[in-house]
Amino acid sequence: MRKSPALASQRWALVRKRAGRIALYVTVAFVCVVIVFPLYWLVINALIPGREVFQYPPAFFPRTLRLNAYQEIIQLHPILTWLKNSVIVSSGTVLLALILEIMGAYALSRHGWPGRGLLALGLLSTQMIPSAVLVIPIFIIFRQASLVDSHIGLISVDTALTVPVGIWILKGAFDTVPEEISDAALADGCTELGVLIRMLLPLSLPSLVAVAVIAFFTAWDEYVFASVFIISQSLRVFSVGISTFIGEMATPIDLIFAAASIFVIAPLIFYAIVERYLISGLSAGAVKG
Amino acid sequence: MNEQKKADERQLSRRGFLQVSAAGVTSVAAGSLLSACAPLAPGTAPAVVKSEPVTIKVMSWWWVEKGSDVALRNLVKKFEKAYPEIKVEEVSFPSNIYEDAQYSQMAAGKLDADVMHTLEGTGIKLIEGGFLESLNDVGKKAGIWEYDAIKKIPPWFWSNRATFDDPPDDSGDLFVLMFNTAQDGLIYNMDIIDQAGAKLPETQDEAYELAKSLTDRPNQFGWANRHTVPEKVGFFRDMIPWLLGYGGVYAEGQQPKVDTEPMINTLAHWRRMYIDSFPQGSDAATFRRMIAEGKVALYTDNNALPPNFFNMNPDSEGFIRSAPLPWPNRRGASFPSYWAWPADSPPEKKEAARTFLEFWATPENFKEITWARKDPPMIPQANTPEYLASLPWMSGFATTDAVPWLFVMGDFKGHVEEFRTTVVEYASEVVVGTLSPEEGAQKAQKDLEILADRLFG
């Protein structure tokens, strides 16, 4: 075979490129399947009849599916109330957390004041205390402040859990905006608030979205505080509501699985909405420090 | 003390009370007579006069427990109809966090309830902490003293009973009212046993042999009881009847007894059952479903379980049966639940709560809730031949020589969690074979003796 080496190497490059492409898709598909599988398994196990749950090997694509579990949780359990309460608590947490995080991060990033290093370290140290240890002391304080059994109380706790990390992430983002730029704006007669709102925040959009996502998911999944702080059924959030299926005598796993699959949906929707801001937020370079 | 005389006095005072109140109310149905009269009892203001409704918080895990929830709500509806001036507010924590929620509230110094359900261990903590008020009065007015069930309330809930042998005495404080109990028995799958042509086991070794012969993983399991650390509470609890069957207890007085022969036997039994019969690692949620689906032959548990299997799979009503526990002394545990009454609710709420409890305790209502939940009858009115005939799976449980389970804890009654954590820690190692039964028992004993030192000095 005699072909010009240039042509051969061109073809080779093409083959390589195509193979690379296929490998990319195969890898992405594989990773996605691995990530999704537990959710798939959850839904499948909520849908198959009781007897077939105890089959080995299990069927990956079961033939008989029934919607009984979904019907039952929607008809017999206040699942929509839980959903509503979780949305209220999570959104409230996002709002309150963002306000506090922006204030905290700005103070840490833009003001040279004594002890701010210590405060920053102190912030992180709050992350090291397990929730279980915090519950009772906080419960006692909140009870005195009449914040027990209210969404506001739960929002305050969830916010506190997420704020330290949020401040750290936002501070990192604010730090990447050169101080000269904001100083120049201040010299031009801009107020500090103006600098914050017009410059720092737009330039830190992806980080803002990231901390919002973290805040939302933290509140959405929080269980330890929610189980103790919320007493009325009408205020109960989803993470605790789901555990009410765990009974003294019987635990209907299919119902839990059905409820859980609904529980996953809301944060996914939230994430899908903010995803483009998170990932493709702004043109590169603008925030390079 | 003259027992008979006391009983007569009680009878007399009750009759006297009935005469007094009957003057006020003449045309009330016999069943709700006592409850209807209660507000008119001397010294208390008649509730009817109040204009604005009083709301009482009733804390229970029944609100979210399948089967019990309907039974409880139906009764509350009936109550609110009979007493329009009282509203009942549900305060519910699911059973898996119920005691934690009570602990948090106790730690914060106030309970969010005017009436509540409580289990034994928390009940003791509540009394120690001074959170409960005597229910003796309520019990007397409600006629609870007339029920045999009163004697089953263990001594540690009375101010004036030291042991089970002391007769109940209404001169002191009684801090809880029992509202239902469950006791251990051998639960089995009639179809599997019949098909195998097997005879029900009468000793622990027979139980093991039979279970082993009926195991064909993963199609069928001879036996299923809890045996993992995440199910610490269940693991510890499931071993109790076996421990009693082998003639042991977890503790006697201030002395832990987990290095004794009965405990070693229990651990060894759990180990061999794990190897040859248990669905390994399956939790109760899983294996109870398997039982309902007919995949497990035998296991020990209490009489509250079968109705749950029927909920999961209606067909199981045809094959779930009970039999005497497979050991000669027939010893097993009972698991009562109680009503208790927080000491610090305001007087008007307390009055309403009293009305609620008295309503609950009338024979008619007590019977209704017993039947709705398919509980063993605790009062004669609920104990009819028709009712028993409708529960073909109930007979085995009745043969158990039952003691309230806290009996096996000696003086560690108020420290169950800590005791349990240690026992399960080592028992779990025995089950998976990283420690022998003897080693596990000795290590647990050593840790528990240190605990005893710390607790009792």
Place this chain on the structure above:
Amino acid sequence: MALPVAIYLAIVFAYPIGQEIYLSFTDARLLDRTPPAWVGLDNYRSLAGSGKFWLVIGNTLFYAVVANAAIIALALALALLLNRAFRGRKLARVITSLPWAFPEVAAVLVWSWMYNKDFGVMNVFVRWLPGVTENPSWLLDPKMAWFSIVLMTVWKIFPFFSLIILTALQLIDKELYAAAKIDGAGSFQLFRHITLPGIAPTLGIMTLLITIWGFRRFSIIYLLTGGGPGVRTATLVVFTYITAIRSLNVGLGGAMAIVGLIMSLVITVIYVFVTRRLGQAQI
């Protein structure tokens, strides 16, 4: 401006932490009516002398190192993958956020079921491997239990971190790559000299955060194995919970919580030191 935030956090955290420090020097028991007695360093001494406690510390470090290394490596790999342009990229990103959105209680339930020795689907997968002829004791054999815990942890945590790293990747100036390519840089060199420095601050803080979060991660272990068999899979926070809350021994539990706090502080200080050295000061 920092004042309201500081006050807010002080109320929620400082009081409980201060109380915890105090309790760790007492013999306090939850729900005890008698006031706790001062016992000095007794709790710490009894911890230091307890083989069980050192086993738990070992477990904690093992879990932190192994799970975090796996999380960081996989998160980085996935982020690089998702940074490439391909059809369905957006869908892949949403899918990636899924485990994070999964409620922990439900996630543990489904994983326990997948790990069931008799019926779990994991048995099917593992038996595709050559040489595996028996279903493993996923959650009961101590070594297997660690494997199962780490696997589930990685699944739950790594995708979200890869999204954060992805954010950082997107912020790297594309022109830098173009320029370097003209200079003849290979893909490894691009990664080494442009990508890695570009995401280093993010990687740094994320590593610190997952280490600290790893120390306090509770539900996955507590619900999967309960720290068992024995305390062979218990980490410090699981052990603290069992001691302080379940066994009501808040004095000893307090001492454990303080040890955990000190461990995390040490790691934070190391982090600060290293980042200062590398000139990426965050504090």
